[in-house]
Amino acid sequence: MFIYAVSSVRPLEYVILQYINDRETQTTALLVSDEAVQSYKTVDEAVQTDEEPKRKLRLAEDTSGQLANFLRRTEPYIIKQLTNNLRSRAFDGYDVDLEDDSTSVTSLHTLTYPSLQDKFQVTSLSWNSTGSVIGASYGQQEHEDWCTHRSVMCTWNLDRTGIVADKPDSKIEVDSCLMYIAFHPKNPAIVAGGSFNGEVLLWDLSREDDMLIATSGLGQDSHQEPVTKVYWITDAKGKKIYLVSASGDGKIIQWKIDRKAQKLLPKEGFMVMTQSLPRQMKVKGVRGDREIGVTCLSYHSEDRETFIVGSETGVIFKCSMYSQGPPAGSHIVSSIPLRSPVTFTYNPHHGPVYAVECSPFHRNAFVSASMDQCIRLYSLLQAQPVLTIEPGEGYVHSATWSPVKATVIAATTQSGNLLIYDLKQGKTVPVHNIPASSNKEPVYACQFNPQQTHLLATGDGKGRVQIFKLSSKLQQVSGKETEFLGNLVNVTAE
Amino acid sequence: MSEVEETIKRIQSHKGVSGIIIVNADGIPIRTTLDNSTTVQYSGLIHQLAAKAKSTVRDLDPQNDLTFLRIRSKKHEIMVAPDNEYLLIVIQNPNAV
Numbered sequence: 144m145f146i147y148a149v150s151s152v153r154p155l156e157y158v159i160l161q162y163i164n165d166r167e168t169q170t171t172a173l174l175v176s177d178e179a180v181q182s183y184k185t186v187d188e189a190v191q192t193d194e195e196p197k198r199k200l201r202l203a204e205d206t207s208g209q210l211a212n213f214l215r216r217t218e219p220y221i222i223k224q225l226t227n228n229l230r231s232r233a234f235d236g237y238d239v240d241l242e243d244d245s246t247s248v249t250s251l252h253t254l255t256y257p258s259l260q261d262k263f264q265v266t267s268l269s270w271n272s273t274g275s276v277i278g279a280s281y282g283q284q285e286h287e288d289w290c291t292h293r294s295v296m297c298t299w300n301l302d303r304t305g306i307v308a309d310k311p312d313s314k315i316e317v318d319s320c321l322m323y324i325a326f327h328p329k330n331p332a333i334v335a336g337g338s339f340n341g342e343v344l345l346w347d348l349s350r351e352d353d354m355l356i357a358t359s360g361l362g363q364d365s366h367q368e369p370v371t372k373v374y375w376i377t378d379a380k381g382k383k384i385y386l387v388s389a390s391g392d393g394k395i396i397q398w399k400i401d402r403k404a405q406k407l408l409p410k411e412g413f414m415v416m417t418q419s420l421p422r423q424m425k426v427k428g429v430r431g432d433r434e435i436g437v438t439c440l441s442y443h444s445e446d447r448e449t450f451i452v453g454s455e456t457g458v459i460f461k462c463s464m465y466s467q468g469p470p471a472g473s474h475i476v477s478s479i480p481l482r483s484p485v486t487f488t489y490n491p492h493h494g495p496v497y498a499v500e501c502s503p504f505h506r507n508a509f510v511s512a513s514m515d516q517c518i519r520l521y522s523l524l525q526a527q528p529v530l531t532i533e534p535g536e537g538y539v540h541s542a543t544w545s546p547v548k549a550t551v552i553a554a555t556t557q558s559g560n561l562l563i564y565d566l567k568q569g570k571t572v573p574v575h576n577i578p579a580s581s582n583k584e585p586v587y588a589c590q591f592n593p594q595q596t597h598l599l600a601t602g603d604g605k606g607r608v609q610i611f612k613l614s615s616k617l618q619q620v621s622g623k624e625t626e627f628l629g630n631l632v633n634v635t636a637e
Numbered sequence: 638m639s640e641v642e643e644t645i646k647r648i649q650s651h652k653g654v655s656g657i658i659i660v661n662a663d664g665i666p667i668r669t670t671l672d673n674s675t676t677v678q679y680s681g682l683i684h685q686l687a688a689k690a691k692s693t694v695r696d697l698d699p700q701n702d703l704t705f706l707r708i709r710s711k712k713h714e715i716m717v718a719p720d721n722e723y724l725l726i727v728i729q730n731p732n733a734v
Contacts, residue, residue, distance in 0.1 A: 203665035209722055210659070210667070214644045217718040217725050220705070224716055225651045228731040234709065622712060622732040 246614050248563065248575050251598075254279070254608040255309050256297050263294060263320075265602025267588045269334065271326040274594025275302040276312075278334055279608050282320030290319040290339040298348065301598075301610065315346055315354055325373045328384065335386050337370025343388045343398065343407055357400050359388075359407040363476050366390035371438050378447060385410070387442075391455065393434025394481065395462075413462065413484040414471040420458055421488050432472030441500045441509065449523075451509055452484075453496030459511055461487040461523065490526045492519070498541045504549035504625045508632045512542035518554050520566075522632040529632055530570060534562055540585060546593045549624035551617055553599060555579060555586035561601050563617065567627050574617075579609055645670065653729045655713065660684055660724040667723075679715075683726050687719050 254277070263281040270277055278298040297311035320339040327333035332349035343359040343366070350356075359365040368391030376397075377384050386398045386407070399410040418431030436455035443449040448464040468483030475481060494514030502508040507523045518539055520530040537557030545551035550566040561579040568574055579586045580603035592598035596618050599611045648657050649670050656671035656679075664684035669676040691703040706717040718725040 202669070203661055203663070203667050211640050213720050213723045214641055214659075214725070217720070218644050218648065221648060221716065221718060221725065221727055222651065224705075224707070225648075225654065225727070225729055228714060228729060229653055231731070234731075620711060622730075626732065 246616060248577055248614055249612050250609050251612050252308055252610040254299050255606060256311055257309050259606050261605045263606045264604040265588055265606055265608060266321060267323045268590045268600050268602050268608065269324050269326045270590055270592045271331045272328055273331045274592045276300050277600050277608065278324055278326060279602055280321035280324040280336060281606055282322055282339060286339065292320050293318055294320045296321055296324055296336060313348055322369050323372050325375055328375050335373045337373045337388055339369045341366035341368060341370060341390060343370060343373060345400065345407065356402065357405050357407050364409050364478050366392050366394055368392040368436065372440055374440060374442065376442050389437040389440045391436035393436055395437060395440065409479045412477060412479050412481040414475065414481040415452060415454060415460065415485065416483050419460060419483060419485040419488060420456065421491065424456065424458065424491065438495055438497060439499050443501050444503045445506050451499045451501060453499040453511055455495045457492040457494050457496060457513060459489040459496060459499060460485045489521055490528060497539065500543050502544050502628065503546060505628045505632060508628055510542050510544060510552055512539040512554055514538045518542050532564065532571060536560055540587045541589045543589055543591060546591050547596045547618055548620055549628045553589050555589045555601055557585040559583040559586055559603065561586060561589065566631065567624060579603060580607065581605065648727060653731060655728045655730055658726040660726065662722050679726060683717055684724060687717050687724055691719060
């Protein structure tokens with residue numbers, strides 16, 4: 144390019160210019176548009192599961208023609224064995240322990256993010272769909288006014304050999320406290336989060352630059368109070384996956400993701416109102432359409448339209464996506480119609496409900512944890528709880544079912560302990576009671592790893608995430624647990 | 638033909654039965670009530686196991702022969718009825734409520 148200064152070499156200049164022109168045409172188009180196409184993978188995955196039945200299994204032809212005789216001979220014997228098996232008590236209580244017998248729960252890793260300087264606490268944890276990445280959201284509990292903290296979401300990949308306990312694999316900065324995060328159930332890189340300011344955000348961790356792919360913004364359609372929970376649900380046919388968020392303003396909104404505009408648009412919404420409260424809790428003079436803050440929600444494992452909602456008032460509601468409840472009051476401004484989803488009300492806790500979860504094994508059981516220091520097991524069909532467990536360790540901040548063993552519940556308390564209950568072995572005393580934080584800090588979040596079932600993560604008030612390895616007893620399934628849970632939860636007509 | 642289908646249906650509708658596979662002498666399934674990948678897996682593995690069990694019994698006592706094979710696992714029980722030309726595999730969950 145320095146040739147320009149030598150004016151006597153003019154003809155050469157033109158040649159060089161031509162070179163430059165060529166180079167310019169060599170730049171290729173940006174690949175960003177391709178990435179947008181890839182983001183539709185979530186739909187493709189659903190389609191792929193449908194293709195399997197089309198492949199036909201080529202069964203061999205029966206050449207000897209003796210099949211009927213063979214079946215005639217063996218059928219009576221087989222039927223006799225089948226009936227014997229159902230009645231047999233030979234294997235009752237016979238449990239084989241073939242794996243190495245570890246009876247204790249040990250802590251594997253303690254993950255921290257030092258830049259937070261212990262000022263932030265872990266508000267929620269989530270494992271991704273492959274079970275190899277744990278994500279933690281951080282926030283502060285004390286806010287006087289609008290949130291002005293700059294918080295982060297950190298993820299660690301536990302399958303990497305060189306895992307460094309105080310260096311997260313990825314950090315996403317958020318400009319307010321993050322209250323809840325949830326990884327997508329199929330795509331291991333997509334994660335949704337709810338912030339203190341009422342915003343619902345969606346990130347894609349596989350992107351190099353800006354990981355934020357959609358946000359609900361801070362307008363009338365988003366939440367007006369901190370988002371308490373975000374949840375991914377599959378629709379009735381099991382094909383599409385939607386994002387639902389719940390918040391202290393009583394709204395439960397189902398979102399539609401608009402990738403191009405990078406916005407989350409509300410698709411359907413519900414509002415939990417005071418008219419759904421049980422009679423003894425209603426306050427005279429308060430209108431029926433005042434909103435009740437939603438603190439947690441859980442969708443039913445089999446019935447896609449039923450969900451359980453826990454509220455700040457301590458009341459637990461059973462709700463339905465298709466309910467035609469009364470609409471929200473006229474003081475609520477929203478672009479989509481909001482109505483009450485409540486179909487049934489359960490006997491309330493004496494304090495805000497911090498967690499509810501429907502059992503993944505039995506269609507009628509769900510567990511709830513509350514500030515009134517107890518854990519309750521409810522049947523979906525009756526208002527009174529079936530079982531109340533009082534650990535006596537302060538507020539119970541979270542309770543969750545084990546994804547492998549139907550009678551195991553893990554709970555975390557204000558006194559910094561992780562309690563693991565096995566209902567088959569004792570309904571009041573936990574099988575494990577382990578300190579999960581350094582100096583009696585309350586433990587706010589706890590999540591089982593659905594893929595690698597020996598792992599459990601907890602997060603405490605100083606921002607530390609602990610990964611525990613569960614004992615082999617907690618993962619051994621004997622097949623009778625679902626029956627045991629069913630017997631516990633069965634409503635007896637008395 | 639229909640007698641075969643009726644028998645299979647009768648066994649399949651028995652309480653707790655998850656599936657039934659009939660395999661020929663070469664280990665290739667000729668009838669099944671399960672999906673493709675499961676059938677292929679079961680027929681290959683059980684065929685080999687039944688052959689090994691049969692040879693074990695005969696090695697221990699040449700005048701003896703295998704009449705029935707049952708494999709009980711945590712989740713279910715696999716019952717195998719062997720024959721010269723066929724193998725009947727029935728999978729049952731004895732804890733079925």
